Amino acid sequence: MIRYCYKGEGLDGIARLAQGHEAAFLVGLYRSMLRIRRIEEEIERRYHENQMKTPIHLVIGQEATSVGCCAALRTADLVYSSHRTHGAYLAKGGDLKAMLCEMHCRANGCAGSRGGSMHLIDKVAGMAGTSAVVGGAVPIATGAALAAQMKHEDRVVVVFTGDATTEEGVTSESLNFAALKRLPIIFLCENNFYSVQSPLATRQPPREIHRWAAAHDLPVALADGVNVLAVFQATQAAVARARAGEGPTFIEAPVYRFRAHGGAGDDSRMGYRDEAERAEWERVCPIKLLETYLTQRGLIQSSTMARVEAEIRDEIAEAFAFALASPNPVEADLYRHVYAD
Amino acid sequence: MIRYCYKGEGLDGIARLAQGHEAAFLVGLYRSMLRIRRIEEEIERRYHENQMKTPIHLVIGQEATSVGCCAALRTADLVYSSHRTHGAYLAKGGDLKAMLCEMHCRANGCAGSRGGSMHLIDKVAGMAGTSAVVGGAVPIATGAALAAQMKHEDRVVVVFTGDATTEEGVTSESLNFAALKRLPIIFLCENNFYSVQSPLATRQPPREIHRWAAAHDLPVALADGVNVLAVFQATQAAVARARAGEGPTFIEAPVYRFRAHGGAGDDSRMGYRDEAERAEWERVCPIKLLETYLTQRGLIQSSTMARVEAEIRDEIAEAFAFALASPNPVEADLYRHVYAD
Amino acid sequence: MPWDEGLVASLVYDRPDPSEGRILTYAQAINEALSLALDRDPAVFVMGQGVDDPSAMFGTTRGLQQRFGTARVFDTPLSEESMMGVAAGAAMNGLRPVFMHNRPDFVLLAANQLITHASKLHFMDNGQTTVPMVIWAAIGRGWGSGAQHSQAIQGILLGVPGLKIVMPSTPHDAKGLMLSAILDNNPVCVFEHRWLMRKDGVVPDGFYRVPIGKGIVRRQGRDVTIAGASHAIELGMRAATMLAADGIGAEVIDLRTIKPLDEEIVLESLRKTGRIVVVDTAWMKGGVCAEIGCLAAEKGFRDLKAPVARVGLPDIPAPAGFTLEQFYYPDAARIAASARELMEW
Amino acid sequence: MPWDEGLVASLVYDRPDPSEGRILTYAQAINEALSLALDRDPAVFVMGQGVDDPSAMFGTTRGLQQRFGTARVFDTPLSEESMMGVAAGAAMNGLRPVFMHNRPDFVLLAANQLITHASKLHFMDNGQTTVPMVIWAAIGRGWGSGAQHSQAIQGILLGVPGLKIVMPSTPHDAKGLMLSAILDNNPVCVFEHRWLMRKDGVVPDGFYRVPIGKGIVRRQGRDVTIAGASHAIELGMRAATMLAADGIGAEVIDLRTIKPLDEEIVLESLRKTGRIVVVDTAWMKGGVCAEIGCLAAEKGFRDLKAPVARVGLPDIPAPAGFTLEQFYYPDAARIAASARELMEW
Ligand SMILES: Cc1ncc(C[n+]2csc(CCOP(=O)(O)OP(=O)(O)O)c2C)c(N)n1
Ligand SMILES: Cc1ncc(C[n+]2csc(CCOP(=O)(O)OP(=O)(O)O)c2C)c(N)n1
Ligand SMILES: [Mg+2]
Numbered sequence A, B: 001m002i003r004y005c006y007k008g009e010g011l012d013g014i015a016r017l018a019q020g021h022e023a024a025f026l027v028g029l030y031r032s033m034l035r036i037r038r039i040e041e042e043i044e045r046r047y048h049e050n051q052m053k054t055p056i057h058l059v060i061g062q063e064a065t066s067v068g069c070c071a072a073l074r075t076a077d078l079v080y081s082s083h084r085t086h087g088a089y090l091a092k093g094g095d096l097k098a099m100l101c102e103m104h105c106r107a108n109g110c111a112g113s114r115g116g117s118m119h120l121i122d123k124v125a126g127m128a129g130t131s132a133v134v135g136g137a138v139p140i141a142t143g144a145a146l147a148a149q150m151k152h153e154d155r156v157v158v159v160f161t162g163d164a165t166t167e168e169g170v171t172s173e174s175l176n177f178a179a180l181k182r183l184p185i186i187f188l189c190e191n192n193f194y195s196v197q198s199p200l201a202t203r204q205p206p207r208e209i210h211r212w213a214a215a216h217d218l219p220v221a222l223a224d225g226v227n228v229l230a231v232f233q234a235t236q237a238a239v240a241r242a243r244a245g246e247g248p249t250f251i252e253a254p255v256y257r258f259r260a261h262g263g264a265g266d267d268s269r270m271g272y273r274d275e276a277e278r279a280e281w282e283r284v285c286p287i288k289l290l291e292t293y294l295t296q297r298g299l300i301q302s303s304t305m306a307r308v309e310a311e312i313r314d315e316i317a318e319a320f321a322f323a324l325a326s327p328n329p330v331e332a333d334l335y336r337h338v339y340a341d
Numbered sequence C, D: 001m002p003w004d005e006g007l008v009a010s011l012v013y014d015r016p017d018p019s020e021g022r023i024l025t026y027a028q029a030i031n032e033a034l035s036l037a038l039d040r041d042p043a044v045f046v047m048g049q050g051v052d053d054p055s056a057m058f059g060t061t062r063g064l065q066q067r068f069g070t071a072r073v074f075d076t077p078l079s080e081e082s083m084m085g086v087a088a089g090a091a092m093n094g095l096r097p098v099f100m101h102n103r104p105d106f107v108l109l110a111a112n113q114l115i116t117h118a119s120k121l122h123f124m125d126n127g128q129t130t131v132p133m134v135i136w137a138a139i140g141r142g143w144g145s146g147a148q149h150s151q152a153i154q155g156i157l158l159g160v161p162g163l164k165i166v167m168p169s170t171p172h173d174a175k176g177l178m179l180s181a182i183l184d185n186n187p188v189c190v191f192e193h194r195w196l197m198r199k200d201g202v203v204p205d206g207f208y209r210v211p212i213g214k215g216i217v218r219r220q221g222r223d224v225t226i227a228g229a230s231h232a233i234e235l236g237m238r239a240a241t242m243l244a245a246d247g248i249g250a251e252v253i254d255l256r257t258i259k260p261l262d263e264e265i266v267l268e269s270l271r272k273t274g275r276i277v278v279v280d281t282a283w284m285k286g287g288v289c290a291e292i293g294c295l296a297a298e299k300g301f302r303d304l305k306a307p308v309a310r311v312g313l314p315d316i317p318a319p320a321g322f323t324l325e326q327f328y329y330p331d332a333a334r335i336a337a338s339a340r341e342l343m344e345w
């Protein structure tokens, strides 16, 4: 039984929104998504080797949200996220080597092997932080937006959340506060209909998440989460509002994760969701959709595609090699940074 | 400056809703409200004597919500409330002597002098419990409703909350759960526009509380909180739905407290709210309104009114005397009921 | 062995001798306890995120929803604070909830309902209401769990009046203490260590209880007492074996309940050994180690021949990386070294 | 003397000699610290329920909003968990929030943000972010505050790595520790006892700091150490006077910071006296009393001439009623009695 079907416009939606965008921009989005996909696939492929002794929460299938959103941001803008953090980290420009070092528990990981895959951070890129506690990053991002406002900085904050995150009271509290203070923040809710193996229907009454958010008195949008341009557009509008001092926006983007909640591979066969449901969503894979559009319109050559694949492959191979050759932390590292000086 | 004006229909609203109610019923509501008012006034009058070493949160001005709501309930139905608990306790039929003993820290207080005025309880009357933590009683009441549902009991639960209570994330969480499970519960939000000395506008963006609640996917109502019949009617409809297995309701009732947040007397002169605002609301004092209606229509005689006043006066005098003559707890009491057997 | 696997299979246990009785894993023993409790009393129900998932909370809730229905075994929204209050409210009204969390960190989201409400309402109401509920959480470590997914919170909750906390170390106790917890008329935290979930042990059939508030001597010894609970006992027993090789007789006290504490069993052992190493899976500061260390100096002072020693976590958040974890978590060798120091004092 | 009054004016203090310097109350000293900090550094801001109320948090925030504006001194919604996260997020981005709570019970609603986030993020990020924030709360008791409005939570938080906790006992320290807390680059809980708010004391003008992590000897003595912080020092000093009448010399150690603890000052005193009574305004189990009691037996064992003694709250929720409160809370007499017992040991 398919519980959650795709309700967007698919290729038509892409075609409609692609109007007026340069080919290079579209190819850039495509490349970004493909890069994340390939990195995730490589992580997944190697996971059983036990070199990455860390939980992983793959974003395969959900690349359009991170990429579409971050394309509308500047480096100075800040991104926060939850446990499912690879996509946001990479889309915001986070360093791949530092990420893989972190996942391999190496001393030069982006969090010095202290954070793990759920705590990717790259301050230079504006990937500001994450929380492994669902909802944990929401008020922190709200506080970052408050700081931007108080310091009169031209900076927008985005926090990525899941559907279940809206069940945590702290999310309601934070929406209220952001709306009250008109903070420059965007709540980007990736609604993938599941929390681990629990479907939305066992956790929330039949309502639309963005309508719930709207009741907190802030503008909301529903953006097709497999359409990178829809996410881009919605974010762009929200960013403009935030920069103009008009306050927060909540964006709901329905998406689907093609893999298990955590770890490698899909776990649909365990029975909590129908393989047919995943198959339906795989037909609107965000990368495939954009690829189809680009190739149909002749906006990308197959030679370019091959080159992009090769570049990505090389980058990934090098990054993994780098991580595996990197040093382990030593005991003294444990005692550092418990307190800040 | 008057920040929060009365927006109801005043006497006209009473007149409209009084249609079809027996005089005895109306007089009963009047008596109930008056009794609460007189009890509160006597508590207030004596507070400076330092015999009641307990915080107090008077409901003077807010009597219609407790009385209107509880008039639609049965003894078997359960009421939970927050710190502002006197009204709900008395309207639900809680024992006056036990309440005053509790406030006088006597061993025979309704909570054995262990709870104080914020923890009034009378299990026989269905006054099930309170929390001194804002929002604390909301999920507990929701759990009581879950118990009623699981045990197939014909029992409705009401939880009284304030406007600020809706800012606590746990309220959002509880509304979600109640709606999801279609629990037999009524959230009665007494919106008196202030939390201690903080006006609503410094805590919430300009939105209507019941609309916020509605976004959690449950029926909501806005009932004129100075009109005891409006509260009665809204509760009655909610109770009918709950008994029919149709789930929860959220009722917002705008009201005004005539006294300080805590303690005796009004504190408007401290400047956090305008005395003119209180004066405006005093013109629609819930008791006065109903009294005017009853006398104008000849539904109550002045002799009856005098008798009611006298009865209440005597009851109060006796209850205070009883409390003052009651024994103090002894040291051994402290060690009881830390753990249940 | 990624993630889930890594989290529960990090220790290799000796298999018990099957001739001694029926062998179950720790997780199966909990499953059996829940099943028995649900069967005996219609007031019992099980709630928690993913209790009806295919992965079934390490197997502890396997089959329960199928057998007892969705009304009595149900998944919840991600609303820890509200759900804790819902459990308390249901408990105050005649039910016996078992509220399960797959990590103790998430219990902290409900600190207000647990600490300020569930644990205190019976007292505040002068005994008029009881709050019979079980708060179950799998504590643990390893495989990158890090600072936000592996906090052992027993020390934080130790000072909360009205609460009970049990931490079984064997499948036998996991079942018997779970049944006691469900039958108890107070909020009882049942903290189980992930690394014990696969441990085998002899588990009696049918209904039985292990009393809350009573420890047990796991190994006799005259020289030094090693006291702890849960996974600390695993380490303590191995340390005792190491010490025996040096001719040091370690007495291992499994507290089983850490609140209310079986003070007498600790003091009794101290009377014999005069030395104590307190071991805990949580932080040493202000937790179980501190409480028992203080107890020894307060009520067992006359017997003390050497300083009290504590072995637990340093005052540092848990690191995520594998190498750092090895430096962070105490092991049997560290316990043994600590005991040896006391012997040389 | 209803409610608010009753809560802060329950003790009568000796007035200090004005010739010693400028006299302020404890609440005024805090007010001055906040004012100075806001003035010196635009990154500092003050938030909390009612910080701009006419009653101004016992006067500690009086006039601040008028002087520094609504952007830097603001009231908040009733959303403790989110506001704690907001403070942490602001702190991680260059600001220095002071988040005020008029009761510590409400801090527990934010346990997740405080314990699992603010305190650990600096470590988790490998030192890349700092979280300089102050969590202020007025602890206290009396006048029916009861189980849900007077929990002293320092013991609960003692085990949390990455957090600092200060508990000043004098107006001088209230100012100096508040300034240190605001300048510290970590989350610092500043717990102040309501009953101290009216206490007078000599408070230097201008900017100064009392170092975090350093205790102070309030009274010298050779026979027994009384260690504690905040209001416990008030009681301890009175107990010392009582003991002096019996010819017993009590040394009173004001810890000032309870995390990180000044272990050396305790051990040093113990070297002299060999006896210790640990006093705390919170529960004795697993809290400050347990930690220091254990410390004495762990690192001060050689000096101990008698068992460690703890004087704090029993393992019982706070009762609301006045009479019961008298049995519940420890006083100077109980401390003195405890010390006398140690002398007779
Ligand atoms: C407060 C809290 N509760 C439970 C968990 C366990 N958990 C980790 S991820 C997750 C799923 C969250 O679902 P959602 O927010 O929809 O994000 P998704 O995983 O679907 O991207 C859960 C329940 C947690 N990390 N934090
Ligand atoms: C969690 C929590 N935060 C703060 C307080 C302090 N407090 C007590 S009553 C109150 C006002 C609550 O306002 P509202 O819910 O509107 O109820 P009202 O007092 O207006 O009836 C506050 C802030 C509290 N008791 N609990
Ligand atoms: Mg999801």
Ligand SMILES: [Mg+2]
Pocket: B162, B163, B164, B190, B191, B192, B193, B194, B195, B196
């Ligand atoms: Mg209000």
